[in-house]
Amino acid sequence: MLLTIAAPVFAQEGGTASAASSVEYHKWSIIAGAFSLGFAAALCALSQGKAVSAACDGIARNPGASAQIRFALIFGLVLIESLAIYVLLINLIIFFVRWGAH
Structure with a gap:
């Protein structure tokens, strides 16, 4: 999911990674990471709520x-x-990648 959000960044003009492009990569990796973590946290919260609700129903019935x-x-x-x-x-691994060093 993270790579699909950050795909437009990698579609930019080619060439060597300058300081400006490494800043852009870093900025977009933070934005994509925030969206992916928010999406995962929201779905995990919904799943946990449904699991607890089902467990309470099961214990009440039996x-x-x-x-x-x-x-x-x-x-x-x-x-x-x-x-x-x-x-x-x-996200932490992608966040700490040194974009201009490669």
Whole structure:
């Protein structure tokens, strides 16, 4: 997703990377990273809300299975949250790339 947002930056005129173009790459990588992280955080929040709601419904219908439902809920929340952490990690890697050094 990040590369599709930043694609117009890479479609600019070719040549060597000057100081101005490295600043442009850096600026667009920050903007694309902000959009991708916001999108991932919003979808993770929606997914976590739906998971908690479904777990509450399941426990209300069958209180005897609360331990199994709680385990599945926590495991699912960990996997959902890891997606947002992966997006953050990718954004940090792209953010710290030295654009003019390549």
